[in-house]
Amino acid sequence: MTTFTPASIEEAQTWLQQRLEQPKPFQIRGNQTHFQAKAIPSSVESEDVLSLSKLTATNFFDPDDMVVGVEAGMNISKLQEILAEKKMVLPVNPWFGNSTLGGLLACNDIGPNRLMMGGLRDCIIGIEYLNGRAERVHAGGKVVKNVTGYDLCRMMLGSLGGLGVITAANLKVIPQPVEPHGLYSRFRDTSWLLGVAALQEARLPIDWIQALAPATTGEPDWILGIGISGNPERQARLEKELQSLFQNQLKSITDGKTNRSLGYLPGTDRYTGWLEGLRKKWKLLPNYLHVMVLLNTRDALQPIRLEALQHSDLHQVIHPIGADLHFLLDVEDPNEQLDFLQELKNRFRRTDAKMVFGNAHPDLSLQDLGEFGRSTAYSFTQRLQRHLDPAGVFHAPFYQLPQAMNAS
Amino acid sequence: MAFAPRIREELTQICGSKWIKDDEVTLYTYRSDGLTLYTKLPMGIVYPANSEELVRVVKVLHREKLTFLARGAGTGLSGGAVPQEDTVIIEMDRLKEIHDIDYINRIITVGPGVVNLRISEKVRPNGYHFVPDPSSQKACTIGGNVAENSGGPHALKYGVTVNHVLGMEVVLPDGELIQVGGDFHNQPGPDLLGLINGSEGTFGIVTKVVCRLTPNPEKAVTLLGIFDSVRCACDAVSAVIRSGTIPAALELIDKTVIYAVEQTLKPGFPQDAEAVLIVELEDLTDGIGNDAAKVEELLMQNGAQKVERAKDDAERARIWRARKESFGAIGCISPSYYVQDGVIPRSKLPEVIEQIEAIGKKYNLTIANVFHAGDGNLHPLILYNYKDADEVERTHHAGEEILKVCLSCGGALSGEHGIGLEKLKLMTDLYSENDLENMNWVRGCFNPESLLNPSKAIPTPSRCGESKRPVHISDDVAASKMVTRKSGVAV
Numbered sequence A: 001m002t003t004f005t006p007a008s009i010e011e012a013q014t015w016l017q018q019r020l021e022q023p024k025p026f027q028i029r030g031n032q033t034h035f036q037a038k039a040i041p042s043s044v045e046s047e048d049v050l051s052l053s054k055l056t057a058t059n060f061f062d063p064d065d066m067v068v069g070v071e072a073g074m075n076i077s078k079l080q081e082i083l084a085e086k087k088m089v090l091p092v093n094p095w096f097g098n099s100t101l102g103g104l105l106a107c108n109d110i111g112p113n114r115l116m117m118g119g120l121r122d123c124i125i126g127i128e129y130l131n132g133r134a135e136r137v138h139a140g141g142k143v144v145k146n147v148t149g150y151d152l153c154r155m156m157l158g159s160l161g162g163l164g165v166i167t168a169a170n171l172k173v174i175p176q177p178v179e180p181h182g183l184y185s186r187f188r189d190t191s192w193l194l195g196v197a198a199l200q201e202a203r204l205p206i207d208w209i210q211a212l213a214p215a216t217t218g219e220p221d222w223i224l225g226i227g228i229s230g231n232p233e234r235q236a237r238l239e240k241e242l243q244s245l246f247q248n249q250l251k252s253i254t255d256g257k258t259n260r261s262l263g264y265l266p267g268t269d270r271y272t273g274w275l276e277g278l279r280k281k282w283k284l285l286p287n288y289l290h291v292m293v294l295l296n297t298r299d300a301l302q303p304i305r306l307e308a309l310q311h312s313d314l315h316q317v318i319h320p321i322g323a324d325l326h327f328l329l330d331v332e333d334p335n336e337q338l339d340f341l342q343e344l345k346n347r348f349r350r351t352d353a354k355m356v357f358g359n360a361h362p363d364l365s366l367q368d369l370g371e372f373g374r375s376t377a378y379s380f381t382q383r384l385q386r387h388l389d390p391a392g393v394f395h396a397p398f399y400q401l402p403q404a405m406n407a408s
Numbered sequence B: 001m002a003f004a005p006r007i008r009e010e011l012t013q014i015c016g017s018k019w020i021k022d023d024e025v026t027l028y029t030y031r032s033d034g035l036t037l038y039t040k041l042p043m044g045i046v047y048p049a050n051s052e053e054l055v056r057v058v059k060v061l062h063r064e065k066l067t068f069l070a071r072g073a074g075t076g077l078s079g080g081a082v083p084q085e086d087t088v089i090i091e092m093d094r095l096k097e098i099h100d101i102d103y104i105n106r107i108i109t110v111g112p113g114v115v116n117l118r119i120s121e122k123v124r125p126n127g128y129h130f131v132p133d134p135s136s137q138k139a140c141t142i143g144g145n146v147a148e149n150s151g152g153p154h155a156l157k158y159g160v161t162v163n164h165v166l167g168m169e170v171v172l173p174d175g176e177l178i179q180v181g182g183d184f185h186n187q188p189g190p191d192l193l194g195l196i197n198g199s200e201g202t203f204g205i206v207t208k209v210v211c212r213l214t215p216n217p218e219k220a221v222t223l224l225g226i227f228d229s230v231r232c233a234c235d236a237v238s239a240v241i242r243s244g245t246i247p248a249a250l251e252l253i254d255k256t257v258i259y260a261v262e263q264t265l266k267p268g269f270p271q272d273a274e275a276v277l278i279v280e281l282e283d284l285t286d287g288i289g290n291d292a293a294k295v296e297e298l299l300m301q302n303g304a305q306k307v308e309r310a311k312d313d314a315e316r317a318r319i320w321r322a323r324k325e326s327f328g329a330i331g332c333i334s335p336s337y338y339v340q341d342g343v344i345p346r347s348k349l350p351e352v353i354e355q356i357e358a359i360g361k362k363y364n365l366t367i368a369n370v371f372h373a374g375d376g377n378l379h380p381l382i383l384y385n386y387k388d389a390d391e392v393e394r395t396h397h398a399g400e401e402i403l404k405v406c407l408s409c410g411g412a413l414s415g416e417h418g419i420g421l422e423k424l425k426l427m428t429d430l431y432s433e434n435d436l437e438n439m440n441w442v443r444g445c446f447n448p449e450s451l452l453n454p455s456k457a458i459p460t461p462s463r464c465g466e467s468k469r470p471v472h473i474s475d476d477v478a479a480s481k482m483v484t485r486k487s488g489v490a491v
């Protein structure tokens, strides 16, 4: 396996042109913060890698127009730093500060504040990528509203390295929230879900919501955090309503300030990734299992699903509205990981849920997710991939799952 | 121009004879969409009742290698629903079932023929609405909204159609039915939902849409800033956006449009003003007054003569009606208008508006402005008389020049109306030949033979830069005489 790390987009393009002369598959990488999943065990070892990690330039930043354009290898921490200098923010806070923008786009990442502020899909306004013919192509632009030509920006979102090499992107950003605060409370069980259901019904404009378990090492308990912002009257009203929904159990913290005793709530890493902090706190083993379950809010609010999954080595991060549920099993044995995965699949069998690996033992492959790992219109998606990569150079396991699979 | 008997027979078996039409009067009514500068008679119209019928119809048309397109309400402003030679139009009007409503998941599933406003009316009693609110919302359909990725005044804070659609059922041009997205936000894999949105009906025919529902704001405050210069009003837009408060809507109306709406709708806008700015804030009641006061102050600091706050819902409704029906009101001052849809970085508004005024003077045309200022999405309305060939020609030149100005300052050709037929020629001014070929390559996966809505959205390969000229006025006059003769209705 060799890794090529171009210093410029031109270099990347020349490399890809040469690669197409004698087509040989390779993987596109950012900073490898994501589990390098395999579709079929052992298909991946010999792949070469094209790493975008050195393409980190800022192409433009116009705070007055609230738009920014950067190269794909810039990491999210750096991008948020640049934006913060002008009191702006990209309202997407993924797990790892070190993830590259290209990686985030290729995975179509979302974070807890997607609830009120959208995900990358609501921020992307322009893209540049190298296509399957090694052409450097553009779509979209620098303006915040645009229907000029096909929306290839969104096509590349979630493309998982299979449709082209993302080299740069333009994003719509927003002013930082005014006086962000977090309200939090501990719960001994999943009774907080009832409060969340009431909150959803009350239609309160909160910024984010996240539940974690276990809150205390060795205890089966939960901590629920809710983000609010805005002028003092607005915040007072929201706090009052939220307190009444959660029986006055909520305490307030200043969001964005590190609070040592509450390290599991967003601190200074508020906009640059939370899992790094959690991973340290939970001292996760390198090959821990992280499965993300994507499903609708109604299904996520079923208390029984979470309660029954209590497991001594299990950590959960739940974004109950939207929804995405993260199960982190601190066990490295691949068989135990597969057993747990089976338990998850049984639990979500009657829903339309989808599953994604965040991390896993290298022996696990995407195939282990079964039907849960495939998107709707999966066979069309495979067709699109073959159409746009006729030489078959982009090695992307997501597109290689067998046609008919059993959900079990 | 009519169905061949064999094809008519087969389509009749699928939909019933009542739902297959190719008489001259019907064909005439389908010859254009909201952009009447481009017209062509279709081969015929098919009205399927549901997705199953539609799939069967598409399979027949595909087998016969006939071109076809879906049509919603025909309010499109870029010629998207205008047929080509021998194109069959598939009318979506009968697919207007409202399927499920789920308030916990905040979604509603509807047929593509459902009229946009109908969704918000349906869920209003439960405190929700569907955000995209094009000014045509009383008529346009969800299918058309998805195809054009339509916006509306409230796109500024909440986004456009693509941000409010979670799933779709789509019939591909060969009759294959696929489901994309679902009832929650993220699916693994490429965002096909986003890709199909805004593809101007050239990738597939949408037969079901899962729309997001958004809670109604507890309170909306509508401000009317009155300005004696358009430039000051534009400066005020930039100042508001820079301040960090993102209004739900920020719309500019200039004096020509003020005059037109005062002749027809009488919202009570001051007729001596050069421009009014509608700024709407939406949030909880608590604290919204302070935010509104800050915006009022900003407007005054940027040259507003006066800022009025709508006193009640009736006054708000009057202001919004004037804004949303302003295109129609133009009818009282001009026989025709040609609306442009260029979009620019919002900080460039003041200079671009001045250049548009200069273009109007150069071509001796009145250009009125009513637009989504907060998004930098312009709608210059070029007023012309369709019976005056020279004026039509000048109108085209002026429109093109306006779009070139938008491009020269980092903008794009269309913010919400789409490229359709109308702006094809200018696509090479924005994108390289490579970029366009690449878009064409993607289209090839959905629509390899270009049977579905051909020659729209992007120029046909190797013909980039080709100009499509609108129909000759004399042809249209002859056709309208024919319809008058046959139907007794003057057109």
Ligand SMILES: Cc1cc2nc3c(=O)[nH]c(=O)nc-3n(C[C@H](O)[C@H](O)[C@H](O)COP(=O)(O)OP(=O)(O)OC[C@H]3O[C@@H](n4cnc5c(N)ncnc54)[C@H](O)[C@@H]3O)c2cc1C
Pocket: A027, A028, A029, A030, A031, A032, A033, A034, A035, A052, A072, A093, A094, A095, A096, A098, A099, A100, A101, A102, A103, A104, A105, A106, A107, A108, A109, A110, A111, A159, A160, A161, A162, A164, A165, A166, A167, A356, A357, A358, B188, B189
């Ligand atoms: C389907 C999926 C959904 C995920 N959702 C979330 C989420 O919602 N929130 C969250 O915090 N984390 C999520 N993750 C984890 C997330 O992928 C990583 O945290 C991060 O996005 C990866 O960034 P990276 O630079 O480390 O990329 P890598 O780990 O190096 O690569 C990740 C993937 O992106 C592709 N890729 C990387 N760069 C490019 C590029 N320039 N052009 C094209 N493809 C590229 C790679 O081929 C690979 O498939 C998700 C992962 C997957 C697979």
Ligand SMILES: Cc1cc2nc3c(=O)[nH]c(=O)nc-3n(C[C@H](O)[C@H](O)[C@H](O)COP(=O)(O)OP(=O)(O)OC[C@H]3O[C@@H](n4cnc5c(N)ncnc54)[C@H](O)[C@@H]3O)c2cc1C
Pocket: B033, B034, B069, B070, B071, B072, B073, B074, B075, B076, B077, B079, B080, B081, B092, B112, B133, B134, B135, B136, B139, B140, B141, B142, B143, B144, B145, B146, B147, B148, B149, B150, B151, B152, B153, B200, B201, B202, B204, B205, B206, B207, B327, B328, B416, B417, B453
């Ligand atoms: C007075 C006026 C004001 C307007 N204001 C706005 C505005 O504020 N914002 C805005 O964005 N637009 C506006 N428009 C433009 C227009 O209303 C929108 O583009 C609208 O979405 C078109 O919907 P329709 O049902 O009329 O579609 P049509 O005009 O019938 O079709 C438009 C395109 O959509 C395709 N299509 C229709 N249905 C389907 C389907 N089911 N599947 C696939 N493709 C389909 C057609 O093939 C065509 O290409 C305005 C138009 C008018 C006349």
